[in-house]
Amino acid sequence: MSGEGQSPGLLCGACKILKPKSDYSKGQLKKKGKRKCKSCIELSQGVNLKTAKGLSQFMSAFHDKKSKQVVKNVLASDVRKAQEHGHQQTLIPGNDKYEILLKWLKDGGSKFPHLELKYYTVDYRGVHARKRLNANQLILQVPLPLIMTSDVAKASDIGQKIRASGCQIRSSHSWLACFLLQEKYKPDSFWKPYIDTLPQHYRNMPIFFEEDELAELKGSFTIKMIEDRKISLKLEYDNICKHVPEFSRFHYLEFFWARLAVITRIFGFEVNKRKTDGLVAMADMLNHKRPNETSWHFDQGLNSFTITTTKRLLKGGQVFDSYGRKCNSRYFVNYGFSLDTNEDNQVAMFFQLPKPAPEAGEKEHMAYQLKAKFVGTHTRRFQIPFEHKERVTRKCVSFLRVCYADMDELLPLAKLKSLEKIDPISIKNEYKVMKAIAAQARQVLQGFSTTLDEDNEKLQSQELTMNVRNCVLMRRGEKEVLHAYIDLEKTLDDVIEFDNRSLRKYLSRHVFNKGSEPSFAWRKEMYFDELWVPLLNGVKKELEEMNNSLGE
16 A cells, blocks of 8 residues: 555556556556556466566476467367276376375375376376275375475464464465465475475466367356456465565466465365364375265374275276365366266356336335345345255245245245245245246356257367366356256246146156256256145245355
8 A cells, every 4th residue: 555645546447456556557547447457467468478577487387388288288088098998107207206206205104005196198197006995995194294284384484474464364275375385496395395296387277278268168157267266366466475575576377376286185184173274295196086985084093194995996996086066167166177977066147136017016116125125136146056955046046035025925034034045935936936047047048159969069079178178068067057947947837837636746757756866857856846845735844955165
């Protein structure tokens, strides 16, 4: 901020921060409300290497066009074939650093005699079993001194300087990111064997995608998630530099790299009944698969992070970890991949309290005024899956239940302490709610440049790169959720006038036993069995809420 008597600065239209005039070009100063500071312009366009000064060796690697094209052009089919048919290689060029890492781990007391690293293509690797592994077998043990925890980061030089400066860290991941950068350029760092094996760049991560790759996401709400992530990371970097000026010796893209290294590898666990998190070498090499084939925790008796099998695993097979139940948008933005099949996908929808028609009666206008007090008149954004028990879905339908309640249904709601989660009110109200969701689903679908069928056809191509294929999977997953709600609306149109007997007969023929858990067909069946049928019969049924939030 400026000192006393000086201008408080000019608001950047992108990052919404007051900045001095020197942070704007002459052209941007003339744009007033639409102006962008130099940092935001640089963030959206990429670094101009001719003007970027004093960048580390990392930056040279990061902007190396040859390396960039190699990673960008990796074919998804090549990776899949290597994984499925055993075309892996245990050694790759420059593999000495991995041998150094394994020696460092073993010298520190780590144990993983039945595991080995294998590489499929550039930047794609997995952990494989040297022999057949039994269920409940301990396969990895990494002692606490070899784990880069947030506590270690906070106690380090950079950690203490950040704390002493009064800087308020926006994300707990930034502690480890700052520590990674501090240690990265120390030739005698204890952590050097581990840090040297981290990717030089993250070309598979959406925040580093080029325009032709991002164009594949047209219509997807992940575009905003990606931009929000860029802005959030840049704000964090600027904030740290403001409080600890010496941190500016690292370029902001280096900070981006460090934060991605953390978010793609971090584990949360308890040590001495105290929650912490950290980076665990070797454990962070396992790829994702559900249901889980391994489980991990910190073993107090061994003073080590451990991984144990949950089922028998074949010799030579890849050993997987589970990153948890998440929407593809979270896998995609946080880890750089999308699942081919994911019933937990979510899609962003926008809703607003509908205004009554001018010719509506006084009662309707009074109801609107009361609803406006309850939920406001602004547009609300919800990211929901096709799952009626999901927390975010319940918040969405609760909002809509208020929006479409008549006066008789509305008055009892006024007595509730919170309207955050409202149980189904009536068949008529619920029907209007689902019609509103289906209408919004159709509108969202119009924002995509391809159809669901076209996406499915494109995914059959053997020429898709990993990045493009992940984009197509991402947008297809959203469309599948949208079509599921439209399909549900069509079924409700058929049964809205049915009594219980007619409904049961219809459901037995057209809805029940059409899919296994957790498919969309099964979830549609559960919607009728757990919500619509009880509502029709006047039965109140408590449902266990699910939570698939979109945090880091």
